[in-house]
Amino acid sequence: MIWFGKSFTLLTFVGLWQYVSCFYSPEQLPGPLQVVEGIRELAVTGVLWEHIQVSLLRFSISYLLAVCITVPLGLLLGWYTWSWQSIDPLLQILRPISPIAWFPLAILWFGIGNAPAIFIIFLSAFFPILLATVGAVRSVDTLYLRVADNFGVGKWTLFTKIVIPAAFPQIIIGLQIAVGTAWIHLVAGEMLGAQSGLGYLIVDSRNFLRTDWIMGGMLIVGLLGLAIHLFMGFLEKSINRRWGME
Amino acid sequence: MKKVRIENISKSFISNDNVLQEVLADINLTIENGEFLCLLGPSGCGKTTLMNLIAGFEQPTRGRVIIDNQTVLRPHSKHITIFQDYGLFPWRTVLDNVVFGLEAKGMQKKEARDIASEYLELVGLTAAAKQFPKQLSGGMKQRVSIARALAVEPDILLMDEPFGALDAFTRYRLQDEILRIWQEKKPTIVFVTHDIDEAVYLGKKVVIMSPNPGQIKTILPINLPRPADRSSEEFAAYRREIFRAFAMVQEKNPEYMI
Numbered sequence: 001m002i003w004f005g006k007s008f009t010l011l012t013f014v015g016l017w018q019y020v021s022c023f024y025s026p027e028q029l030p031g032p033l034q035v036v037e038g039i040r041e042l043a044v045t046g047v048l049w050e051h052i053q054v055s056l057l058r059f060s061i062s063y064l065l066a067v068c069i070t071v072p073l074g075l076l077l078g079w080y081t082w083s084w085q086s087i088d089p090l091l092q093i094l095r096p097i098s099p100i101a102w103f104p105l106a107i108l109w110f111g112i113g114n115a116p117a118i119f120i121i122f123l124s125a126f127f128p129i130l131l132a133t134v135g136a137v138r139s140v141d142t143l144y145l146r147v148a149d150n151f152g153v154g155k156w157t158l159f160t161k162i163v164i165p166a167a168f169p170q171i172i173i174g175l176q177i178a179v180g181t182a183w184i185h186l187v188a189g190e191m192l193g194a195q196s197g198l199g200y201l202i203v204d205s206r207n208f209l210r211t212d213w214i215m216g217g218m219l220i221v222g223l224l225g226l227a228i229h230l231f232m233g234f235l236e237k238s239i240n241r242r243w244g245m246e
Numbered sequence: 247m248k249k250v251r252i253e254n255i256s257k258s259f260i261s262n263d264n265v266l267q268e269v270l271a272d273i274n275l276t277i278e279n280g281e282f283l284c285l286l287g288p289s290g291c292g293k294t295t296l297m298n299l300i301a302g303f304e305q306p307t308r309g310r311v312i313i314d315n316q317t318v319l320r321p322h323s324k325h326i327t328i329f330q331d332y333g334l335f336p337w338r339t340v341l342d343n344v345v346f347g348l349e350a351k352g353m354q355k356k357e358a359r360d361i362a363s364e365y366l367e368l369v370g371l372t373a374a375a376k377q378f379p380k381q382l383s384g385g386m387k388q389r390v391s392i393a394r395a396l397a398v399e400p401d402i403l404l405m406d407e408p409f410g411a412l413d414a415f416t417r418y419r420l421q422d423e424i425l426r427i428w429q430e431k432k433p434t435i436v437f438v439t440h441d442i443d444e445a446v447y448l449g450k451k452v453v454i455m456s457p458n459p460g461q462i463k464t465i466l467p468i469n470l471p472r473p474a475d476r477s478s479e480e481f482a483a484y485r486r487e488i489f490r491a492f493a494m495v496q497e498k499n500p501e502y503m504i
Contacts, residue, residue, distance in 0.1 A: 146303060147333040151350040151398065152323035161346075165337045243337045 030212040035219065038212030047201075052220065055197040058114060059186050062121035063179065070126050071171060074133025079163060084134055091130075099123040099185050103192050117189035117197070124185035125178040132174020136167035165243070172239060176232045183225045198224075249402065249434045250277035250300060255309035256459075257295055268459035269295050273309070275453065275462060279401075280432045284449030286439055286488070292460025293438045294406055300436060301327045301404050313402070323351065325402040326395040330410045332387040334379040340390050341366065341375040347398040365393040369423065385416035389423075396427065405437045409444070421447055425472055446484045447474055454491045464491050 014032050021031035030038070042048035077084045099120045106116035140163055148162045190199025198221050205213035257270040270292040277283050285293040298304045299311055302321040311318040313325065321327075326347075334343050341362055348358035366372050369389040379387055388408055395403060405424075409417040421444060428435055439445050445452045446468060454463040466487060474481055 143329060143331060143333045144335060146321075146327075147329070147335075148346075148350070149303075150301070150321045150323065150325075150327055151347040152321070153350040157350065162335070165335070168337070 027209050027211050030215060034212045035215045038210065039216040039220070042201075042213060042216065048220070051196060051198050051201045051217075052224070055186060055190065055199070056224070058117055058190070058194075058197060059121060059183065062118040062186075063125055063182050065118070066122045066125035066129060066178065066182070067175065070129040071133050074130045074171075075137055075159075075164065075167070077130075078134040078137025078167070079159065081138070084138075091127075095127050100188050100192070103189075107193060112193050112195075114194065116193040117186070117199075120189035120192075121182050121185050125182040128178040128181055129171075129174050132177070133167070133171050136170035136174070137163060139170070140166040169240065169243060172236050176229075176236060179228055179232050180225075183221075183228060187221055247279040248276050249279040249281070249313065250275075250436075251312040252276070252296075252300070253309050253312065255296075255299060255306045255311065257292070257299065257304070258307045270299075270306075271459040271461055273460070273462055275465075277434060277436065280434055282428055282435045282437065282448060282450045284437045284439055284445040284452045285455060286442065286445040286449075286452050287455030287460075287463075288440060288457060288492075290460075291455040291457040293440075293455050295460065296455075297327070297404050297406055297436060297438050300402075301325060303327075323347070323398055324400050325404060326398065326400040327404040327406060328388075328391050328395050328408045330407045332379070332384075332391045334387055334390055334394075336379050338378075339375065340371060340377050340379065340382070343379065343390055344394045344397050347394055351398060362393070362397055365397040366390075368396065368427070369393045383416075384412050385420060388412065388420060392424070392427070396431065396433075399431075400433060402434045402436065405435065407438050407440070410439075410441075417444070422473055424448065429472065442485055442488050443476065446470070446481060446488070447476065452488065454488060466491075 018031045018033070021029045021034075026034055039048065077087065102120060102123060103116065106119045110116050110119060144162050144166055145158065148158050153161070186197075187199040187202070190197035191203045192199075194200050198217050202214050202217040202221075205211075205217065252273055252275040255270055255273040256268065258266055258268045261267045273296060285296060287293050295304065299306050300313075300318065302311075302318045302325070305319070313322075335346065338346065341359065344362035344365055345355075345358045348361055349355070353361075363372065363375065366375055369392055371386060371389055371393065374382060374386060374390075379390065382390070392408075408424075409420050412420065424435075425448060437445075437448055439448075449468055452466045452468060454466060455461065456463045466484070468484055470478075470480055470484070
């Protein structure tokens with residue numbers, strides 16, 4: 001029944017798209033078949049795979065960089081309440097600024113190429129991860145801390161063996177949210193500065209008025225985003241199993 | 247031999263609406279080595295606070311707690327508290343939860359595991375060693391936390407309404423178990439409860455407390471064979487005596503009108 005509903009939605013969408021596209025020129029709105037044909041064209045020449053590779057690599061680097069820097073930072077800020085309270089006002093001002101607004105600065109600082117895109121993806125993952133990690137540490141059950149204190153563990157052991165594992169499931173949720181926002185900003189970052197990647201493919205196709213390639217690029221971005229989301233869900237499940245949360 | 251001396255303890259908090267509240271007033275109590283002592287009273291009588299003071303989780307406003315001739319300033323790994331909510335670590339298996347206290351003492355993993363297994367056997371949970379706390383019933387969880395406490399061979403066990411969240415049958419079974427363990431290992435046990443039957447069944451001494459501010463009303467030594475017969479005359483006599491003590495509390499602060 002659910003499968004029926006899902007296929008129905010997708011087929012109706014594709015059908016409507018095909019129908020509406022009949023009223024427009026292919027430059028304005030290509031139909032689904034034309035888009036698939038466009039993707040095939042890109043795939044055959046090998047251009048598509050290059051762009052996908054570049055995007056995935058760029059995405060992985062920036063995201064992992066964000067995780068490696070932000071999670072430890074969040075752990076420390078969450079653990080030392082005073083530090084979080086001191087830095088909180090500044091973060092509340094920076095947080096509402098869209099990562100894309102940083103773009104002119106990123107160009108000025110890092111020049112054109114990989115760096116501004118990586119910087120923007122990093123920024124877009126930074127806040128969700130930081131807030132989730134700080135929140136996770138601050139909400140660790142005081143009962144756990146009391147028990148550990150009772151058994152006489154040192155500060156370091158308390159942090160590594162109690163605080164981090166207790167906060168872990170909530171941090172994972174933050175990481176998953178950050179994957180979503182980072183993937184969205186990957187395309188934005190590549191559209192603005194890069195000379196390669198799926199975002200660049202979309203902008204470049206506009207220059208050639210190849211609307212089928214534009215939409216093909218969008219479709220691929222969506223499908224890859226879905227794949228990454230599913231992969232993260234799978235990862236979260238297996239971690240939760242290991243953590244006794246199921 | 248005196249194990250714990252509580253000398254003129256008072257404890258006050260500043261409540262949320264900025265009023266100074268006295269939770270405990272002038273508590274004096276000594277606990278003998280190897281004694282099973284129950285702190286019994288209605289909610290708000292400060293029994294948990296008193297236990298937290300003995301455990302070193304909190305400091306008294308006035309007076310002091312002395313254990314083995316030393317003033318208690320912080321928690322100690324020889325004085326282990328067992329909480330009503332178990333305090334098990336959900337990310338560790340049952341065995342690793344018991345191992346935790348031993349590791350904290352700096353014991354090697356292998357040796358810690360062997361000892362932990364012994365104590366799991368003592369509480370009848372060998373089969374559950376590889377499971378996670380989430381998979382256990384409340385009674386089993388409390389057994390794990392008892393095993394974890396016993397594994398470090400504490401000389402004082404502080405139990406804060408440990409069976410309060412369990413159903414009656416599980417509670418009876420665990421009461422028998424804790425009695426058996428006490429007779430076998432002879433730790434000093436301070437057991438906080440609001441259940442009169444539980445206090446009579448377990449305690450060699452029942453400290454009856456009254457609220458506003460928390461004070462010790464009377465101390466009642468219990469002379470029953472262990473395990474006691476819950477339906478016996480003597481058991482009923484002790485219950486009656488405790489009821490009478492609480493009735494006196496209520497005569498001073500009538501909470502009802504006829």
